Amino acid sequence: MKNFILRLITFFIITCLIGEFIIRVYKLTPDIPQRFIDETGIQRYKPEQTGYYTKSDTKWRINKYGWMGVADTTYGKTIAVIGDSYIENIMNPISCNQGVILKSYFDDIGFFEAGRSGVSFIEGMEITKLLKPIIQPQFYLLYVSSNDFYESFSNKIRYFDRMQIDLKNKTILKAKLKNPTLKKFLYSSKLLYYMYLRFPLLVENQNKGEIITLAPKNNTFDQLNFNKLFEYSVNNYDVEKIILIFHPGTQKEIISTANEYGFQTVELNSEGDQSWGLGSHDGHWSCYGHSQVAKQVKTYLNTVIVQ
Amino acid sequence: MLFNSIDFAIFLPIVFILYWFATNRNLKFQNLLIVAASYLFYGWWDWRFLSLILFSTIIDYSVGLRLSKQENPTKRNILLWTSILVNLGFLGFFKYYNFFADNFITAFSFFGAEIKANSLNIILPVGISFYTFQTLSYTIDIYKRKLEPTKDFIAFAAFVSFFPQLVAGPIERATNLLPQFYIKRKFEYTKAVDGLRQILWGLFKKIVIADNAAEYANLIFNNSDDYSGSTLLIGALFFTFQIYGDFSGYSDIAIGTSRLFGFDLMRNFAFPYFSRDIAEFWRRWHISLSTWFRDYLYIPLGGSRGGTWIQVRNTFIIFVVSGFWHGANWTFIVWGALNAIYFLPLLLLKRNRLNLGTIAQGRYLPTVKEFFNMSSTFGLTLLAWIFFRANNIEHAYKYISEVMSPSFFSVPDVPQKAIVIWVLILFFLMIEWIGREGQFAISHIYKLPLLIRWSFYFSIIILMFVFTGKEQAFIYFQF
Numbered sequence: 048m049k050n051f052i053l054r055l056i057t058f059f060i061i062t063c064l065i066g067e068f069i070i071r072v073y074k075l076t077p078d079i080p081q082r083f084i085d086e087t088g089i090q091r092y093k094p095e096q097t098g099y100y101t102k103s104d105t106k107w108r109i110n111k112y113g114w115m116g117v118a119d120t121t122y123g124k125t126i127a128v129i130g131d132s133y134i135e136n137i138m139n140p141i142s143c144n145q146g147v148i149l150k151s152y153f154d155d156i157g158f159f160e161a162g163r164s165g166v167s168f169i170e171g172m173e174i175t176k177l178l179k180p181i182i183q184p185q186f187y188l189l190y191v192s193s194n195d196f197y198e199s200f201s202n203k204i205r206y207f208d209r210m211q212i213d214l215k216n217k218t219i220l221k222a223k224l225k226n227p228t229l230k231k232f233l234y235s236s237k238l239l240y241y242m243y244l245r246f247p248l249l250v251e252n253q254n255k256g257e258i259i260t261l262a263p264k265n266n267t268f269d270q271l272n273f274n275k276l277f278e279y280s281v282n283n284y285d286v287e288k289i290i291l292i293f294h295p296g297t298q299k300e301i302i303s304t305a306n307e308y309g310f311q312t313v314e315l316n317s318e319g320d321q322s323w324g325l326g327s328h329d330g331h332w333s334c335y336g337h338s339q340v341a342k343q344v345k346t347y348l349n350t351v352i353v354q
Numbered sequence: 355m356l357f358n359s360i361d362f363a364i365f366l367p368i369v370f371i372l373y374w375f376a377t378n379r380n381l382k383f384q385n386l387l388i389v390a391a392s393y394l395f396y397g398w399w400d401w402r403f404l405s406l407i408l409f410s411t412i413i414d415y416s417v418g419l420r421l422s423k424q425e426n427p428t429k430r431n432i433l434l435w436t437s438i439l440v441n442l443g444f445l446g447f448f449k450y451y452n453f454f455a456d457n458f459i460t461a462f463s464f465f466g467a468e469i470k471a472n473s474l475n476i477i478l479p480v481g482i483s484f485y486t487f488q489t490l491s492y493t494i495d496i497y498k499r500k501l502e503p504t505k506d507f508i509a510f511a512a513f514v515s516f517f518p519q520l521v522a523g524p525i526e527r528a529t530n531l532l533p534q535f536y537i538k539r540k541f542e543y544t545k546a547v548d549g550l551r552q553i554l555w556g557l558f559k560k561i562v563i564a565d566n567a568a569e570y571a572n573l574i575f576n577n578s579d580d581y582s583g584s585t586l587l588i589g590a591l592f593f594t595f596q597i598y599g600d601f602s603g604y605s606d607i608a609i610g611t612s613r614l615f616g617f618d619l620m621r622n623f624a625f626p627y628f629s630r631d632i633a634e635f636w637r638r639w640h641i642s643l644s645t646w647f648r649d650y651l652y653i654p655l656g657g658s659r660g661g662t663w664i665q666v667r668n669t670f671i672i673f674v675v676s677g678f679w680h681g682a683n684w685t686f687i688v689w690g691a692l693n694a695i696y697f698l699p700l701l702l703l704k705r706n707r708l709n710l711g712t713i714a715q716g717r718y719l720p721t722v723k724e725f726f727n728m729s730s731t732f733g734l735t736l737l738a739w740i741f742f743r744a745n746n747i748e749h750a751y752k753y754i755s756e757v758m759s760p761s762f763f764s765v766p767d768v769p770q771k772a773i774v775i776w777v778l779i780l781f782f783l784m785i786e787w788i789g790r791e792g793q794f795a796i797s798h799i800y801k802l803p804l805l806i807r808w809s810f811y812f813s814i815i816i817l818m819f820v821f822t823g824k825e826q827a828f829i830y831f832q833f
Contacts (some may be wrong), residue, residue: 048374048541055550058811065812069819242360245822 063238070237076244077101077137079234080109081227082163087177088210088221089170090163103140112181116160117146125157125182126348129171130190133294133331134162143334145190148341153348159184169199169276170210172284173219179285186351187285188344192294196301200272214275268300277308286310290351292344295323313347315340355398357607358560365395366611373615374541381538385512388535388615392517396481399521403479406444411514413440414489418503418510421496430497437493441486448479453682481521483679487646489514492528494650501529509535518611522604524622524642531619539616548797549613551811555796556606558814562821563782564599566775567592570768575743578753583762586753588772593743594736595779598627601640606794625790627735627783628713630727632696633706635735643679647672662702669701670694680742685750689741696734712791778821 078098091113110118128146146158175187201211208225295317317323323336369391377383417437495501504510513532574589605622612619629635655668677690700706714720744750789795
């Protein structure tokens with residue numbers, strides 16, 4: 048037994064080392080940048096970091112504004128692309144980003160991406176406020192699903208690592224970085240991060256299996272909360288410039304309420320096309336999914352942009 | 355709990371340590387630990403269905419004890435049928451209720467009668483077909499006086515619920531597995547290492563071969579209307595390797611895990627795709643189920659004794675029932691019947707036991723005749739798998755029609771990435787071919803020097819990291 052255990056431990060250690068090496072060589076997990084929380088309470092990435100995308104030879108780079116992705120401010124007209132991990136898109140090469148694909152449709156417009164994993168609806172709205180003096184966008188495209196709204200309400204569940212809104216007191220609750228040391232350790236060990244992604248035990252697996260429709264997690268539509276949220280939005284942000292891009296499967300009541308409060312909306316339709324997603328253990332859009340999304344957004348933009 | 359999950363990777367070492375270090379001095383405690391671990395393993399999926407296993411265990415334990423004391427044939431029959439009806443009753447309700455209800459309604463509507471549909475939203479308990487057959491074998495063997503009943507309830511509960519093979523087999527016989535719970539297990543280094551080796555190979559089959567093949571098999575079968583005959587053929591080939599890698603991979607992990615705990619389970623797969631005829635295929639595919647049907651259905655029906663008609667009837671019954679065991683769908687029944695049609699000529703010409711040994715034994719390559727026989731058997735099996743995988747009979751018919759259409763000669767429409775999967779499948783087949791005379795493909799590797807052996811293991815692990823497929827549930831869980 049002693050011999051067996053010793054050999055098993057040796058085998059296990061070598062397997063871990065080989066695993067770490069293989070994951071690094073084949074870039075089986077993306078490099079994850081470090082975050083900070085700015086004075087407005089928005090989480091951004093520390094500028095000038097670089098790293099690799101999954102299974103790619105190309106590198107991502109955090110721009111001076113603290114975002115990953117394109118930040119084209121050289122055109123007279125700029126459109127901001129805001130959202131969560133779908134927009135950040137670390138799991139695909141940058142050529143599949145919404146900003147890049149949309150740019151291919153609109154030659155004379157610059158696209159500025161501000162995407163980060165975990166952005167709720169209210170944080171997305173705060174990002175519009177942050178970007179306004181920097182790029183003065185013609186429009187803000189805010190990509191959202193039902194969950195992004197429910198995660199905005201602090202009275203439902205308080206997520207300390209996310210920006211939320213206290214609807215009762217009409218105040219924004221800033222986020223705190225969750226376990227930064229643990230995350231640093233997890234992300235620096237590629238094997239651990241690989242296992243964490245591949246076998247999401249005890250993980251808030253919000254994207255697992257959500258290939259096409261982002262079904263809300265036991266969320267029942269509460270008209271009162273949504274009225275308060277949109278009312279706050281109308282009073283505090285440039286709602287007329289914000290176009291909400293709803294993921295397929297977003298609750299219809301949310302979309303109709305947003306329309307009532309003057310938001311421009313686009314409801315994405317995947318028509319049950321399974322290849323929009325990356326797979327059963329990752330519901331983020333694949334490059335194909337991103338191209339289909341961009342096509343639908345382009346159709347809408349063509350109707351509102353004054354060339 | 356899935357074998358290819360992190361949950362199991364945590365569960366297994368904990369149970370292993372408790373088994374060999376905390377409870378090893380007392381057989382009762384060791385068996386009790388197996389029961390507790392097995393119930394946890396099963397309850398991880400849905401604890402509510404543990405009651406079914408417990409109920410089945412209590413019924414068969416009690417029936418077994420009473421059968422041994424009972425000499426009155428009528429009362430013995432009543433006891434036997436109590437066990438059969440309880441076990442098959444559960445199986446029938448959970449697995450076949452909606453099938454029979456739907457077909458009943460369809461049949462009556464055909465004659466103009468309107469019956470209101472009353473199908474139930476029933477969850478199929480994982481592994482019910484496996485443990486039901488396992489406990490049935492216990493009662494039947496006692497009834498036939500082939501086995502003495504156990505008085506040790508814990509040992510019996512461990513036999514019924516033994517976690518490595520609880521949800522997808524091999525379907526163990528009480529005569530083989532139950533006595534292993536009576537004797538104190540001793541840790542054997544070679545057995546444990548061999549078990550780990552088999553687990554590694556099983557994981558490779560599942561994660562690299564089955565899960566990758568599944569991606570394309572699903573894509574092609576789910577969109578079969580959009581593809582040409584040549585692509586559909588490739589889809590069927592992908593499924594052929596998916597189901598083999600998936601199920602035999604599970605069996606390898608189950609057998610390997612049992613060996614870690616000092617148990618020997620029966621072999622379930624013996625390189626079936628290297629069979630030279632269908633009879634040989636069925637001696638090598640899902641052996642624990644085939645032999646179960648042979649011993650508890652085919653032989654009691656008269657087997658191959660009697661006239662030609664009896665033989666034909668019995669063959670059809672066993673294959674159709676085997677198909678139906680897989681699921682409540684006509685596709686499985688047709689799959690079974692098709693295999694019966696393949697098998698009958700061999701049986702009637704008394705050529706069903708021609709190929710009892712291993713193909714090309716002692717040689718590197720098969721003869722031309724062997725290769726031809728192997729390929730044609732593989733082709734027949736492939737055709738049958740289309741029925742097994744199709745959504746319904748119409749889907750299977752359209753699928754096969756398209757394969758046989760002129761579009762068969764067009765260039766297949768398969769992504770380039772799929773070529774990598776074929777390279778992996780070829781590598782897999784090569785290793786299986788080299789190891790075909792062993793219990794499993796890499797069982798002979800222990801003869802090689804440590805450095806080569808470990809290099810091979812690590813190569814397999816590297817392939818698992820790099821080519822891990824999109825995680826899929828084990829196919830046989832649904833049966």
